[in-house]
Amino acid sequence: MRFLMRGLVGLALMAIMVGFAGFGAYRLYGAMTAEETARQRPARERSYTVNVAELAPQSISPITTAYGQIESWRTLQLRASSEGRLVDVASKFRDGAAVAEGELLLRIDPANAEFQFLDAEAALADADAQKAEAEEAIVVAEQELEAAGRQLDLRRQARERQLQLRDKGYSTAVQVETEELAVASLEQALNNRLQSVITARKRIERMDLTVQRAQLALEDAERVLNETTLTAPFYGYLAEVDATLGRRVSPSETLALLIDPSALEVRFSLSTAEFSRLLDDSGKLIKAPVAVTLQLGGRSVEVPGHIDRAAAIVTEGEAGRTLFATLDIEVGTVLRPGDFVKVDVEEPELSQIAVVPAAAVTEDGRILIVSDGDRIDEIRARVLRRMKNEVLLADVPFGTDYVRERLPQLGKGLKVTPRRVDDAGTENSVPVAAQVPQATSRPPGDLIALEPERRAALIEQLNSSNMPENRKARLLALLNEPMVPKDLIDRLEQGRGRKG
Template sequence: MRFLMRGLLGLALMAVMIGFAGIGAYRLYSVMTAEETVRKRPARERSYSVNVAELVPQTVTPTTTAYGEIVSWRTLQLRASSEGLLVDVASKFRDGAAVAEGELLLRIDPANAEFLVLDAEAALADAQAQKTEAEEAIIGAEQELEAARRQLDLRRQSRERQRQLKDKGYSTAVQVETEELAVASLEQSLNNRLQSVITARKRVERMDLTVKRAQFALEEARRVLRETALTAPFSGNLSEVNATLGRRVSQSETLALLIDPAALEAKFSLSTSEFSRLLDDNGNLIKAPVTVTLQLGSRSLEVAGNIDRAAAVVSEGEAGRTLFATLELDPGTALRPGDFVKVEVEEPQLEQVAVVPSAAVTEGGRLLIVGDGDRIREIRATVLRRMGNEVILTDVPFGAEYVRERLPQLGTGLKVIPRRSGGGTGEPAEPEPGTSPGPDAAKPDPRGDLVALDPERRAALIERLNSSDMPENRKARLLAVLQQPMVPKDVIDRLEQRPGSSG
């Protein structure tokens, strides 16, 4: 009996096992049949939604951005003209003070300079007295010369009478010779008197020169006396002041710098290619307009100007060119020498060019064009300029539509769904079956509140999203949203309220 029961129990277990095996075989057959049915469904071509825009010909004025500094082309070193003590220093003689032209800044002890003036005046008076004495000596010499001439005339007349008396026999030869010797002696005396007159006249000429030298010395002494008082030669601001009342200064010592605030210019450098754009057909530098910007915290100061000249030499180790721009400054400008500024140079206009976002074109100038049937084709354009987030192109098919953002998955021949700016309501449309959302599908509604996430909070939200069991397509869209710099607040609230393991 016990054997029979065991046999029946074995048969029952075997029947249950056979039943479960049949059910498993049926489920396996059903699954395989369903997969074959899915495989037999017709495949749909995958497409992407992309933002497009039209290539429109434009006339653009490119702008080259450079950085430089403010320099002064009129800076004067104020130096001490002579050695001495500072006996007077103006209260405004300080760093940063503004002084007017002709204003007294300081004074050096004038005692030595005043003594030199008195000495020069005495020397001039002595020279003038000697000149007067020489002029009077000429008068005496000329009178003596005239008397000698009259004596010579009388002696010659006496000699002629002696010769006549000798011819008549009333005089001897000795008497005639005596008269001739007397005439010769007077002629010698006349020559001496004449030489005295010449000497006296030359002495007057020498005294004229002595008087002039004395006058020059007096003018020099007075100039030294005037320069003991240091005044501002032009209006400006003081810098590097080094003067204190009672301090002894040496000759030619630098006491301060005087900077003309109206004589400022911008000095900046451009690369060789950027410099070549500012040359005309003859190779001459054009006076291109510039805008100089000084950033003062939250405020910025902009000053207009024009390129004036290029540096005469290229410094060793530098490339490109150093340029100088004159500035149109207002009185009381806040610019100072040494300020670090941004310089924007307006280049000559470019006509018949297209301006596209920098994300739409590669470094080599390759651009994606939406052609017939909304399929992509790639062209190569010529890149003329890169200005921030924009690129200026030429050699492009104007009127055609291009992809504004070049994505890695986009390629030649791919079908896309163009999204034109200004079309529809501006909200992203739901992707059609078989299509993949473009980059705009992951962008938040611009009308919602956007929040900037810190890295830790962003990583926590991404981890919570990855651990959830939501569909993969929704998860991909939300991941794209979380990767944006600004994330909608409602998306953050939903993810934080959603349990990590719930569906």
């Protein structure tokens, strides 16, 4: 009986061994058959989903961005005209104060100026009196000259009668000589009177000059007296004020600066290439419009203007050109000389160009386009401008779709599935390229839907990681799918937990 039981157990064990061996042979045969079938079945080509847009011709005015400083072309130094003590200082005579045209700013002690003015007035009155005296003297001299001329005429008539009487024998030679001596004496007196008239006339001319000098001296004294009162010649802001009541000032001493807020301009520099774009066909600088932006914390102040001129010289070591732009300033502007501002210069309009994202173009102008059969091809375009996140291209095949995000996974001849977006990328806010190959599939249980907050946190974690860019791009593409692999979410969240 015992022998029989042992024989049955042995048979059962042998049957189990045979069964396992047969199952293993079946599995081996199935695996070999599946591998052979997989080898015989043609492989499916991978296809990547990419964002594309059409190369459309546009006309645009490029913007060149530069940085410069605000300056004032109308800044006046307020100086003391004479030496003296400040006897009156306006309460608004302080740094940063706004003063109106003609407003009193300060007054210097006018005592010395008033004395000089009174002395000049007296000198002018004395000169006028001497001139009047000279004018009266010439009247007398002319009358005396006229009387001497009449006396000379009478003496000449008397001499003629004596000569006639001598010829008739009624007069002697002595009488004739006496008349001739009288005539000669009157002629001498007449010459003296004539010289007196000439001298009187010259004296009047000299007195005219004396009166003019006295008038100039009076005007100068009046100017000095008026300059003891300092007023604002135009509306502006005060700066560098250095004046206190009772302080003595010296002539030509600078007491403050007056800055005209309506006479502001911006000084900025451009490279030689950027400067050449602002020249017309004749080589002259165009009056291109500009927009000056001043950042005040979270607020921006923008002021329009236009280019006015270029600097007269190029300083040593300077590359490019320095330009000046006139600003359209409104009353009460917050701009001040010395402000550091951003200057956007609007260049002449360019036509028949394509505007593409910077991520779609290499440094030498190569872009990826989608050719027939949804395959990628590469062309080289001419780069005209680079403006922030956009690039202006010329010599491109308009009407062709191009890849908006150029990533290392994409290459010439690769088959893609285009996903069209507009130029602003409104359909897909997250760049999509090199997604999971469409030939592969995951079991439905491995994919889950993510809440927006959880999805944003995982994307932020992935962007801040030190992962290679190509791998990071693939994972980002997965995270932006409606259904995300669960194992990927687990790995990212576990990595975040270990990091914390």
